Amino acid sequence: MNSFEQYLPQIIKSLKATYGADFFNSLTLQLNQVIGADYTFIAKLDAQRNTSQTISLVSDGEILDNFEYSLHDTPCADVSGNAVCIHPENIAVLYPNDLLLIEMGIEGYIGTPLQDSAGCVTGIVVALYKHKIKNADFIASLFELFSGRISAEIEREEKQQQLTKLNATLEEKVKLRTAELSDSIENLLFTQDQLIEQEKMASLGGLVAGVAHEINTPLGVAVLSSSIIKETLLKLSADLEKNTLSKYELQHGLQKIKKIEQAMSQNLSKAATLVKNFKQVAVDSNSDDLATLDLIRWLPGLVASLKPTLNNQNINITTKLPNKKVSFVTCPAHLSQVISNIVSNCAMHAFDQCQETLIRQIQITLKTKSSGISLSISDNGMGITKDIQRHMFEPFYTTKRGKGGTGLGLSIVNNIVKGALNGELMVRSSAEQGTTFEILLPYR
Ligand SMILES: Nc1ncnc2c1ncn2[C@@H]1O[C@H](COP(=O)(O)OP(=O)(O)O)[C@@H](O)[C@H]1O
Numbered sequence: 001m002n003s004f005e006q007y008l009p010q011i012i013k014s015l016k017a018t019y020g021a022d023f024f025n026s027l028t029l030q031l032n033q034v035i036g037a038d039y040t041f042i043a044k045l046d047a048q049r050n051t052s053q054t055i056s057l058v059s060d061g062e063i064l065d066n067f068e069y070s071l072h073d074t075p076c077a078d079v080s081g082n083a084v085c086i087h088p089e090n091i092a093v094l095y096p097n098d099l100l101l102i103e104m105g106i107e108g109y110i111g112t113p114l115q116d117s118a119g120c121v122t123g124i125v126v127a128l129y130k131h132k133i134k135n136a137d138f139i140a141s142l143f144e145l146f147s148g149r150i151s152a153e154i155e156r157e158e159k160q161q162q163l164t165k166l167n168a169t170l171e172e173k174v175k176l177r178t179a180e181l182s183d184s185i186e187n188l189l190f191t192q193d194q195l196i197e198q199e200k201m202a203s204l205g206g207l208v209a210g211v212a213h214e215i216n217t218p219l220g221v222a223v224l225s226s227s228i229i230k231e232t233l234l235k236l237s238a239d240l241e242k243n244t245l246s247k248y249e250l251q252h253g254l255q256k257i258k259k260i261e262q263a264m265s266q267n268l269s270k271a272a273t274l275v276k277n278f279k280q281v282a283v284d285s286n287s288d289d290l291a292t293l294d295l296i297r298w299l300p301g302l303v304a305s306l307k308p309t310l311n312n313q314n315i316n317i318t319t320k321l322p323n324k325k326v327s328f329v330t331c332p333a334h335l336s337q338v339i340s341n342i343v344s345n346c347a348m349h350a351f352d353q354c355q356e357t358l359i360r361q362i363q364i365t366l367k368t369k370s371s372g373i374s375l376s377i378s379d380n381g382m383g384i385t386k387d388i389q390r391h392m393f394e395p396f397y398t399t400k401r402g403k404g405g406t407g408l409g410l411s412i413v414n415n416i417v418k419g420a421l422n423g424e425l426m427v428r429s430s431a432e433q434g435t436t437f438e439i440l441l442p443y444r
């Protein structure tokens, strides 16, 4: 064993940068050679199952396959109880039930426990000899010398395995969460699209309701007029048949019919105009089609279709237009959506806290510029605070949640103006003076 002093520094040096299986194998190989054992191994203990599993096993200068064995009736069981076991000879007599040792023809046994940082025995390092061991105490001290480093390495490896496992489950969790998140984002986007469609439909629905209500009045007058005319005609023809029709009665009857027919045709043409205006706004209200509009005619049509709803709220809407024809290529569906959203906002929000005596006004002003047109929609309401202005174009921002607001109106306006219409949108507002939304649209 004089070679030991010569080997020790070399062993320590060779172990310096090795970890895990490399470390265990390299150490076991070198120890096996230095102590001249027939078998040298390092094993991990499983206290619950009372078994031992080699993690490095060397014989004859070679690494053998690892194996697991039961600790029952073995010297290793004593080692696992935290005792250094030194049996230089007669091991088969001392442990007659350890058939494995007997089968292997083992004579001498040295085992040292390996303690983790908490003081628990987690492994053993063992040397087996087929002959009597001469320098057993020295070999036991050598094992003890390395036991600290071995158990540290076992602990480190286990921690690393735990970490790797944790990492894998973490990664799995992150993947799962990411998938869930992207699912819910997709759902949200879908819901948002649906809400935007609903808002568009709602503004169209509002228009339909308003127009239907407005058409009802002139049609009612027309129906009544026609029945009065019918009645008068029946009376006249009956009198004529009976030869009792006087000239005065005839004149009176004809005059009545003339007057009522006038009212009837006035009301019918009022209804026809309403339907015509409404058709312009509602037809294709979801299409992207471009058209050349004469804004001087188109805008009043749109305004007429908005009027019924505004009249109900005592709001007066007027237009200020240039004197000449303004031909403009645009998407009518989008432009009417923008204007009706802004106007219905004025109706819904601008006059909320205004004095009863205020004459509520909305004015739409069209101006032509060298690069395009400017459309301003102004109200004389309460204005919009800077704080609300900062958020009002965000989808779902509303100061009327639960009271009919969806918070989508201005977000749609903003998207259409800056997107499909390729224009700009500006807001000027002052408290108690009102608000102006100005839309600048370039020529195409
Ligand atoms: N003309 C206006 N006068 C005062 N406040 C307005 C006006 N137009 C918009 N607002 C404010 O901007 C907010 C956002 O408008 P909008 O996006 O159309 O949502 P909603 O009308 O559903 O509340 C409104 O809740 C309101 O506070």
Ligand SMILES: [Mg+2]
Binding pocket: 341, 344, 345, 348, 407, 408, 409, 410
């Ligand atoms: Mg709105």
